[in-house]
Amino acid sequence: xxxxxxxxxxxxxxVTLATFAFTVFPLDAQSSVxxxxxxxxxxxxxxxFGRMVRVPVAPTRIVSLAPSLTETIxxxxxxxxxxxxxxxxxxxxxxxxxxKVGGAINPNLEEIAAxxxxxxxxxxxxxxxxxxxxxDTLGIPAYATDAHSVDDIISNxxxxxxxxxxxxxxxxxTADLRMRLAKxxxxxxxxxxxxxxxIVWTEPLISIGKNxxxxxxxxxxDATSIVDSPRDWPQMSLEEVVHLQPxxxxxxASHSEGGARDFEALVDRPGWRNLDAVRNRHYAVISDAxxxxxPRIVSAIEDLAHQLHPxxxxxxxxxxxxxxxxxxxxxxEPVTPTPxxxxxxxxxxxxxxxxxxx
Amino acid sequence: xxxxxxxxxxxxxxxxxxxxxxxxxxxxxxxxxxxxxYGLGKDLVSVLLRxxxxxxxxxxxxxxxxxxxRILLGIVVxxxxxxxxxxxxxxxxxxxxxxxxxxxxSGAALGAILALIVESHMSLSPEMAGLITPVGAFIGAALTxxxxxxxxxxxxEIDSTTLLLGGIITVSFLNAIIMFLMTTLSGSNLRGMAxxxxxxxxxxxxxxxxxxxxxxxxxxxGAIYTTASDLNLLLAGEKEAMHLGVDVPRVRIVxxxxxxxxxxxxxxxxxxxxxxxxxxxxVMRLIFGSDHRMLLPASALGGAIAIVIADTLARTVxxxxxxxxxxxxxxxxxxxxxxxxxxxxA
Amino acid sequence: MSTAVxxxxxxxxxxxxSDVRLSVEQVSYxxxxxxxxxxxxxxxxxxxxxxxGEVVAILGPNASGKSTLLQxxxxxLLPLSGRIFxxxxxxxxLPVKTRAQRIALVQQESRLLFPSRAWEFVxxxxxxxxxGLRFESDEDIAIANNALAxxxxxxxxxxxxxxxxxxxxxxxILARALAQQPLLLLLDEPTLHLDIGAQVDLLxxxxxxxxxxxxxxxxxxxxxxxxxxxxxxxxxxxxxKCLRVGTPASVLQREIxxxxxxxxxxxxxxxxxxxxxxxxxxx
Numbered sequence: 001x002x003x004x005x006x007x008x009x010x011x012x013x014x015v016t017l018a019t020f021a022f023t024v025f026p027l028d029a030q031s032s033v034x035x036x037x038x039x040x041x042x043x044x045x046x047x048x049f050g051r052m053v054r055v056p057v058a059p060t061r062i063v064s065l066a067p068s069l070t071e072t073i074x075x076x077x078x079x080x081x082x083x084x085x086x087x088x089x090x091x092x093x094x095x096x097x098x099x100k101v102g103g104a105i106n107p108n109l110e111e112i113a114a115x116x117x118x119x120x121x122x123x124x125x126x127x128x129x130x131x132x133x134x135x136d137t138l139g140i141p142a143y144a145t146d147a148h149s150v151d152d153i154i155s156n157x158x159x160x161x162x163x164x165x166x167x168x169x170x171x172x173x174t175a176d177l178r179m180r181l182a183k184x185x186x187x188x189x190x191x192x193x194x195x196x197x198x199i200v201w202t203e204p205l206i207s208i209g210k211n212x213x214x215x216x217x218x219x220x221x222d223a224t225s226i227v228d229s230p231r232d233w234p235q236m237s238l239e240e241v242v243h244l245q246p247x248x249x250x251x252x253a254s255h256s257e258g259g260a261r262d263f264e265a266l267v268d269r270p271g272w273r274n275l276d277a278v279r280n281r282h283y284a285v286i287s288d289a290x291x292x293x294x295p296r297i298v299s300a301i302e303d304l305a306h307q308l309h310p311x312x313x314x315x316x317x318x319x320x321x322x323x324x325x326x327x328x329x330x331x332x333e334p335v336t337p338t339p340x341x342x343x344x345x346x347x348x349x350x351x352x353x354x355x356x357x358x
Numbered sequence: 359x360x361x362x363x364x365x366x367x368x369x370x371x372x373x374x375x376x377x378x379x380x381x382x383x384x385x386x387x388x389x390x391x392x393x394x395x396y397g398l399g400k401d402l403v404s405v406l407l408r409x410x411x412x413x414x415x416x417x418x419x420x421x422x423x424x425x426x427x428r429i430l431l432g433i434v435v436x437x438x439x440x441x442x443x444x445x446x447x448x449x450x451x452x453x454x455x456x457x458x459x460x461x462x463x464s465g466a467a468l469g470a471i472l473a474l475i476v477e478s479h480m481s482l483s484p485e486m487a488g489l490i491t492p493v494g495a496f497i498g499a500a501l502t503x504x505x506x507x508x509x510x511x512x513x514x515e516i517d518s519t520t521l522l523l524g525g526i527i528t529v530s531f532l533n534a535i536i537m538f539l540m541t542t543l544s545g546s547n548l549r550g551m552a553x554x555x556x557x558x559x560x561x562x563x564x565x566x567x568x569x570x571x572x573x574x575x576x577x578x579x580g581a582i583y584t585t586a587s588d589l590n591l592l593l594a595g596e597k598e599a600m601h602l603g604v605d606v607p608r609v610r611i612v613x614x615x616x617x618x619x620x621x622x623x624x625x626x627x628x629x630x631x632x633x634x635x636x637x638x639x640x641v642m643r644l645i646f647g648s649d650h651r652m653l654l655p656a657s658a659l660g661g662a663i664a665i666v667i668a669d670t671l672a673r674t675v676x677x678x679x680x681x682x683x684x685x686x687x688x689x690x691x692x693x694x695x696x697x698x699x700x701x702x703x704a
Numbered sequence: 705m706s707t708a709v710x711x712x713x714x715x716x717x718x719x720x721x722s723d724v725r726l727s728v729e730q731v732s733y734x735x736x737x738x739x740x741x742x743x744x745x746x747x748x749x750x751x752x753x754x755x756x757g758e759v760v761a762i763l764g765p766n767a768s769g770k771s772t773l774l775q776x777x778x779x780x781l782l783p784l785s786g787r788i789f790x791x792x793x794x795x796x797x798l799p800v801k802t803r804a805q806r807i808a809l810v811q812q813e814s815r816l817l818f819p820s821r822a823w824e825f826v827x828x829x830x831x832x833x834x835x836g837l838r839f840e841s842d843e844d845i846a847i848a849n850n851a852l853a854x855x856x857x858x859x860x861x862x863x864x865x866x867x868x869x870x871x872x873x874x875x876x877i878l879a880r881a882l883a884q885q886p887l888l889l890l891l892d893e894p895t896l897h898l899d900i901g902a903q904v905d906l907l908x909x910x911x912x913x914x915x916x917x918x919x920x921x922x923x924x925x926x927x928x929x930x931x932x933x934x935x936x937x938x939x940x941x942x943x944x945k946c947l948r949v950g951t952p953a954s955v956l957q958r959e960i961x962x963x964x965x966x967x968x969x970x971x972x973x974x975x976x977x978x979x980x981x982x983x984x985x986x987x
Contacts, residue, residue, distance in 0.1 A: 087679065101678055105549045106560060108678040109424050114391045128550045130561040137562050138423055235541060361827060361840040451817050584837055591828055593817045600780060602884070603804030603832030648818040651837070 259285030440661025443635030469498020557684025633691025829883030
C-alpha cells in the first residue's frame with residue numbers, strides 16, 4: 001500500500017466534502033425571495049392556527065391550496081389575483097384553467113415558489129401544518145382559515161375579503177348570504193327538524209361529527225344529524241343507525257345521478273334494508289358544495305331545505321330569478337339546482353310543480 | 359488472492375461518491391421547475407467570491423432552499439437505512455432482515471401518532487408543533503429499541519433468534535395500536551399520517567434537526583464500522599465467531615443499538631421508506647462481496663444514490679403532484695427483490 | 705518483523721519441548737435446561753494430559769459426551785468442577801482473542817450465510833491477531849497461503865465455498881484453523897461426511913501437521929480403526945463416563961469395546977503395533 005496514494009484519495013475526499021459544505025452553508029444568506037420589486041406595505045394578522053403572519057395589505061399574487069378558498073375568491077370577484085390553485089379546485093370551471101400546484105395535502109413547493117406568490121391561503125381542515133411551516137421557511141406568507149359552523153364560513157368570507165383588500169365585496173356577499181339564510185329560517189319556523197343521516201361513505205359507514213360545519217349546515221336546513229360524535233369523521237355501526245332510525249338519508253354528490261346511484265346500491269343490502277328511510281325511499285341528494293366551507297354551501301342548504309320540507313315553500317310561487325338562483329357575482333356560473341329526489345309522499349307532485357316553476 | 363486493502367476501499371468509495379455527486383447534480387436540475395445548472399453554477403461562484411449577496415436567478419431559491427435540503431436529507435436517510443439494513447442482516451444472520459423488522463419503525467409511527475394526538479389538544483407555537491412529530495417519533499423508536507432488547511434477552515445475553523421473534527411480535531402489537539389510533543385522527547392528520555407511513559421526504563426539516571441527524575449518522579455508523587471484521591465472522595455462526603476471537607456479546611449490543619438508532623433517526627424525519635434497507639445491501643454485496651469493511655461504506659453510498667434517484671422520480675413523474683418517496687421505492691423495489699430472489703441471492 | 709500481535713504467555717517457550725501442554729484435571733460437567741430440574745446430561749470427572757506433537761482421540765458411541773468434552777477443552781463451556789490448563793493457563797479465563805490465538809476448533813461443517821471464496825474463509829483465521837479494524841498484511845497473506853498448502857488445497861484458493869466438495873471444504877476449514885497458528889487443534893467428528901479415502905487423508909495430514917508444527921491435536925471420533933491407527937492416546941467415553949485413557953493398544957481391547965459398543969468384535973494387532981478392530985454381525 002502506497003502512502004502517497006491513500007493520501008491523495010483522502011485529500012480528494014476532503015475537497016469534495018468541502019465543496020458540498022460551501023454550497024450548503026451559504027443557504028442562510030439567500031433564504032428570502034430576492035426581490036427587485038417596489039417595497040410593499042404589509043401588516044400583521046393572526047390566522048386560525050394562531051400564527052402571526054405578515055401579509056401585504058393588498059396581495060396581488062395569491063395561491064389557494066383548498067378548493068373552498070378558490071371558490072370564495074371567485075365569489076368575492078378577486079380571481080384575477082389568483083395565480084395558482086390545487087388539482088382539485090374545480091369550481092367554478094374557470095378555476096380549472098389556473099396553474100396547478102399539486103394536491104392539497106402534498107402541494108409542490110417548487111411550483112408554488114415559482115409563481116412568486118405574496119400570499120398563500122390554506123385551511124386547517126385539509127392542509128397540513130408541514131406545508132405551512134415549509135412556506136414559512138421559504139419566506140412566503142401563509143394564512144390559514146378554519147370553519148366549524150356556517151356562521152364561521154360567512155365570517156371567514158368577510159375576513160378573507162379584508163385580507164385581500166376588498167372589504168366592500170365581502171360585505172356585499174356576506175350580507176346576501178345572511179339574508180338568504182334569514183329568509184330560510186323564516187320559512188322553516190315552527191317546523192320540527194327532520195332527523196337525518198348524512199352519509200360520507202358507505203363501506204365503512206362514515207358520517208359527520210357534531211362540531212363540523214356540515215352538521216351546522218344541516219341544522220340550518222332544519223335537519224339534525226343523528227350522529228352525536230365529537231370526532232370529525234366518525235365511523236358508525238349500521239346497528240346503531242338502525243336503532244336510531246333516521247327519517248332521511250342525505251347524500252352529497254356532484255351530479256344527482258351519482259347520488260341516486262349511491263342510494264340504489266343500498267336498497268337491497270342487508271342491514272340497510274331495515275332502515276325505514278331506505279324502505280320508504282326517503283333520501284335527499286344535494287350538491288357536494290356542502291362539503292366545502294365556501295359561500296356556495298348556502299345554496300346547498302337551501303336545496304336540502306326544499307327537499308326535506310317542501311311544504312314550507314309551497315305558498316309563494318317563485319318569481320323569475322329566485323333568491324336560490326341569484327348569485328352575488330354576475331361572472332360566476334349560475335348554481336344548477338339538483339333535481340329533487342323521488343319519494344312517494346303526497347308532497348311529490350306539488351314539489352314537481354314547484355320545480356317546473358323555477 | 360486479493361484481500362481488501364485501504365487503497366482499494368477508498369478507491370471504490372470514491373467511485374461511488376462520484377456517482378452520488380453526479381446523481382445529486384441531476385436531481386438539482388430536475389423537478390417541477392426546470393433549472394439551468396450552468397447558470398446556477400455561475401451564480402454560486404459569484405456569491406462565493408462575494409460579488410453579490412443574493413442569487414439573481416429565480417430558480418436559485420428553489421434549488422437552494424427547497425431542492426438541496428431535500429436531497430441532503432435524502433442522502434442521510436438513505437445512508438442510515440442502508441447501513442442499518444446491512445447490520446441487521448449480519449446481526450440476525452437473516453438475508454430478509456430490514457431495518458424495520460425489529461419494530462423500530464412501528465414504534466416511531468406510534469410515537470408520531472401520539473404526538474399528533476397530543477398536539478391537537480394543546481395549542482403550541484408552530485415551531486414547537488413542527489418539532490413534535492420527529493421528537494415523538496424518536497421517543498417511540500427509543501422505547502421500542504429498549505423493549506425489544508429486553509424481549510431478546512436469553513440467559514442474560516441477546517440471542518439472535520429470540521431477538522427476531524421479539525421484534526416480529528412487537529411489530530404486530532404496535533401495528534394493531536397504530537391502526538386503532540388512526541381511526542381517531544381527524545381528516546387532515548389522517549392523510550398526513552398516511553404520507554408519513556409511506557415514507558416522505560417532502561417536508562423541510564429545521565436545520566438543527568438535519569445537523570443532529572448527520573451527527574447521529576456519523577457516530578452510529580462509525581460504531582458499527584469498528585465491528586466490521588467481527589461481522590464478517592459472525593455470518594458463519596456465533597459459536598464459530600467466538601472460537602475465532604470475536605467478542606460476540608459486545609458486538610451484538612453495539613450493532614443492535616447503533617443500527618436501531620440509525621433507523622430511529624431516519625424514520626423520525628421521513629417516515630418508513632421501504633426496500634432501501636433491504637435491497638441496497640444485497641445489490642452492494644453482489645458487486646463488492648460480503649466483506650463488511652467494504653460493504654458498510656458501499657451500502658451507505660449506495661443507499662444515498664438510491665434514495666436521491668427515487669425521490670427525484672417521485673418529484674417529477676407526476677409533477678406537479680408530489681408522490682411520497684416510499685411509493686417509488688416500493689414500485690422499484692418489489693420487482694428488484696423478485697429478481698434477486700430468482701437469482702437465489704436473497 | 706512480525707505485525708501479528710500475539711499476546712505472549714509464560715510457558716509459550718515450552719512449545720518446542722516435550723512438556724505437558726494440555727492438562728485436563730478432574731473435569732466434570734452437568735447440563736440442566738431448567739435449574740430446578742435434575743440435569744439432563746452429566747460428564748463425570750475425568751483427567752488426561754497431552755504433549756505437543758501428540759494426537760489424542762476421544763472415542764465413544766453417540767451421546768457419550770465427546771463433543772461436550774471438546775467444548776470444555778475449547779473453553780466455550782464452563783466445567784462444573786475441575787480445571788483445564790493450556791500451558792499452565794486455564795482456558796476459559798483467557799480473553800476471547802487470546803484463546804483464539806491458541807486454540808482452533810474445527811466443526812463438522814460451516815454454515816455460511818453469504819458464500820465467500822476459500823482464501824477469504826482461510827483469512828478469517830487471522831482475525832484473532834487483528835486488534836479492532838484492520839486490513840490484512842502481507843504476513844497474513846503468506847500465512848494463509850501456507851495453511852492452504854499444508855492441507856493440499858492451494859489450488860482451491862479462488863473457489864467459492866459453496867462450490868467445493870465435502871472433502872475439499874473440510875480441508876479448507878482445517879486450513880483456517882491452521883491459519884490461527886494455534887497450539888491446540890481440536891476437531892469434532894471431522895470424518896463424518898467424508899468417504900474412506902478422504903478420511904485416511906485427513907488423519908494422515910493431522911498426524912503430519914502435529915509432528916511438523918508441534919500442535920497438540922484432539923480429535924473426537926467414533927471410528928475405532930482411525931483412532932487405533934493414528935492416535936497416540938485414546939480417551940474412551942461411554943454415557944458421560946471415562947472408561948479408560950491410554951495408548952490405542954491398551955484402550956482398544958475386546959472386552960471393554962464390546963461392552964461400550966454393544967457389538968461382537970475382535971481385535972488384532974498390526975505389524976506396526978496398532979490395534980485393528982473387526983466387527984461381526986449381531987445375531
